[in-house]
Amino acid sequence: MTTLSILPDDLSSPDVQALIVAHLDGMHATSPAESVHALDLGALRHPSISFFAARVDGELAGIGALRTIDHVSGELKSMRVAPAFLGRGIGRALLQHLIAESRSRGFSSLWLETGSTPDFLPAVRLYESEGFAVTGPFGDYREDPFSIFMTRTL
Numbered sequence: 385m386t387t388l389s390i391l392p393d394d395l396s397s398p399d400v401q402a403l404i405v406a407h408l409d410g411m412h413a414t415s416p417a418e419s420v421h422a423l424d425l426g427a428l429r430h431p432s433i434s435f436f437a438a439r440v441d442g443e444l445a446g447i448g449a450l451r452t453i454d455h456v457s458g459e460l461k462s463m464r465v466a467p468a469f470l471g472r473g474i475g476r477a478l479l480q481h482l483i484a485e486s487r488s489r490g491f492s493s494l495w496l497e498t499g500s501t502p503d504f505l506p507a508v509r510l511y512e513s514e515g516f517a518v519t520g521p522f523g524d525y526r527e528d529p530f531s532i533f534m535t536r537t538l
Contacts, residue, residue, distance in 0.1 A: 386440050388474070390481045393437035395428055399444040400437055404428065407447070407464040414503045419530035421497050423449070423461055433461065434485070438478050445469040448478040450485055453495065453523060458486045460496040463507070475507070479514055487538050495522050495535045508532060 393400055404425055411422040428435055428449055438446040446469060449461040460482055465474045486494050496516065498507050516534040521527055 388438060388440050388445070388477060390436055390438045390478060393435050393447075395425060395435055397437075397444075400447060401425060403444060403447055403464060403466055404462065407462060410464075411499070414501050415499055415530045419499075419528050421525070421531070428462060435462070436478065436481065436485075438474055438481075440469065440472075440474070443468075445472075446474040446478050448482050450482050452489070456490070456492045458489070458491045458494050459523070460494065463496075475510055476514070479510060483514065483536075483538065492538055493535055494538055495519075495533070497525055498532050498534070500530055500532045504532070508534075 395401065395404075408422050408424060411420045423433075432452045433449050435449045436447065437444060438448070444466055446465040448463045451459040451461050453459055460479075463475065463478060483494060496511065498504050498511070511534050515536045517536065519533050519535045521533050522535070525531065525533060
């Protein structure tokens with residue numbers, strides 16, 4: 385029997401750092417640099433961001449972060465599942481965990497930016513299946529043909 389845990393993480397472990405690098409590399413491989421909104425290790429340490437690691441029996445399975453926009457809104461950042469765990473429900477579990485965390489903080493809305501190329505279709509479908517709807521840019525984002533913006537009410 386496997387055990388999935390999703391816990392706050394301090395970004396210090398080599399496996400987490402390696403998955404963040406892989407995430408950034410993947411974003412740069414599918415989008416022009418000016419359209420990559422993924423955060424590097426330093427940016428993920430900002431006080432407005434809470435970072436989480438999903439582990440299956442201790443092995444890193446995925447990562448995700450929640451950025452506080454204001455006292456009623458949050459943004460999903462850095463959602464990534466490790467290649468060995470794709471298709472096993474880790475992304476959905478992380479997303480549901482971050483939605484629950486957002487509710488526990490009293491947020492009334494949750495926002496995200498993801499890519500618009502075919503590589504991102506599984507992510508878009510996941511977000512839609514959990515109640516997110518396409519919207520326009522929010523915060524400092526601008527219209528971008530390589531971005532899809534989504535939101536959901538909590």
